[in-house]
Amino acid sequence: MTARIQRISTRDDFVIEQDWSSYTPDEHAVWDLLYARQTALLPGRADAAMIDGLKALDLGRGGIPDFRIVNEELNKLTGWTVVAVPGLVPDDVFFDHLANRRFPAGQFIRTRDQLNYLEEPDIFHDVFGHVPLLTNPVFADYMQAYGQGGQRAMKFGRLKNLGALYWYTVEFGLIETPKGLRIYGAGISSSADESHFALEDLSPNRIRFDLERVMRTSYRIDDFQQTYFVIKSYDELFRATVDTDFAPLYDRLGSGPQYTPEDIASGDAVITTGTQAYARSRAGG
Numbered sequence: 266m267t268a269r270i271q272r273i274s275t276r277d278d279f280v281i282e283q284d285w286s287s288y289t290p291d292e293h294a295v296w297d298l299l300y301a302r303q304t305a306l307l308p309g310r311a312d313a314a315m316i317d318g319l320k321a322l323d324l325g326r327g328g329i330p331d332f333r334i335v336n337e338e339l340n341k342l343t344g345w346t347v348v349a350v351p352g353l354v355p356d357d358v359f360f361d362h363l364a365n366r367r368f369p370a371g372q373f374i375r376t377r378d379q380l381n382y383l384e385e386p387d388i389f390h391d392v393f394g395h396v397p398l399l400t401n402p403v404f405a406d407y408m409q410a411y412g413q414g415g416q417r418a419m420k421f422g423r424l425k426n427l428g429a430l431y432w433y434t435v436e437f438g439l440i441e442t443p444k445g446l447r448i449y450g451a452g453i454s455s456s457a458d459e460s461h462f463a464l465e466d467l468s469p470n471r472i473r474f475d476l477e478r479v480m481r482t483s484y485r486i487d488d489f490q491q492t493y494f495v496i497k498s499y500d501e502l503f504r505a506t507v508d509t510d511f512a513p514l515y516d517r518l519g520s521g522p523q524y525t526p527e528d529i530a531s532g533d534a535v536i537t538t539g540t541q542a543y544a545r546s547r548a549g550g
């Protein structure tokens with residue numbers, strides 16, 4: 266196994282050329298494999314906004330998407346663009362990109378022995394997982410507002426709390442639809458195993474989204490989630506976050522309860538209907 270060549274940026278926004286022509290046939294094949302596997306799983310599991318976005322951007326035309334082509338369509342739809350970065354970027358750089366409707370996506374793709382898990386977000390996680398929802402106008406605005414909110418959270422020293430909001434919505438959010446619970450978080454939709462687990466496993470809590478509750482909750486980055494927070498709509502998420510001044514909230518968060526991913530709080534609305542009931546009936550319970 267050879268380590269991937271880490272590209273570096275000479276720019277202070279960490280942006281690099283995607284250099285699409287440098288991907289090898291095998292790297293394109295890894296994208297195709299992951300794409301086929303996830304798109305087979307998503308009907309009936311992923312929210313319509315995700316599936317519509319995948320179609321609108323035509324991310325399955327074959328091989329790793331060329332950002333120049335993706336951006337033509339994405340920019341027309343919501344004014345967002347995808348830019349390539351070497352990997353994780355510093356918080357302030359990340360927030361600045363989002364605040365300017367640029368989504369920084371890892372330029373590299375995982376190797377075949379990392380199909381199910383890797384530590385750093387690669388182009389499959391970032392582009393397949395995150396970018397489709399950026400075609401949804403409300404979600405697109407939420408992401409921009411989050412970037413602006415990040416710059417503010419840094420001043421308050423509350424990045425951990427704001428990070429929990431990102432984690433439990435953008436990365437691991439579920440949404441309640443008339444047809445049942447659906448995935449919209451990129452950490453779920455880009456993972457075969459967690460696409461099953463988040464909806465069908467009986468062990469995790471599925472709790473109605475509440476802004477302050479979420480921001481008081483720690484999160485684990487190295488295992489499936491033990492709690493998923495469920496929104497009713499992107500509009501609910503937008504209203505709860507964008508229409509709220511976080512300054513008094515940040516003041517409050519310095520004291521009061523903190524929750525682990527396993528905890529259920531007394532005020533939680535725990536959701537046990539929909540897919541979970543279906544899973545239980547299939548498990549014979």
Ligand code: PHE
Nearest residue numbers: 410411414506507509510511
């Ligand atoms: N309304 C938040 C604030 O006052 C900003 C924000 C918007 C944060 C959307 C997250 C998501 O800081």
Ligand code: FE
Nearest residue numbers: 386436451452
């Ligand atoms: Fe992500």
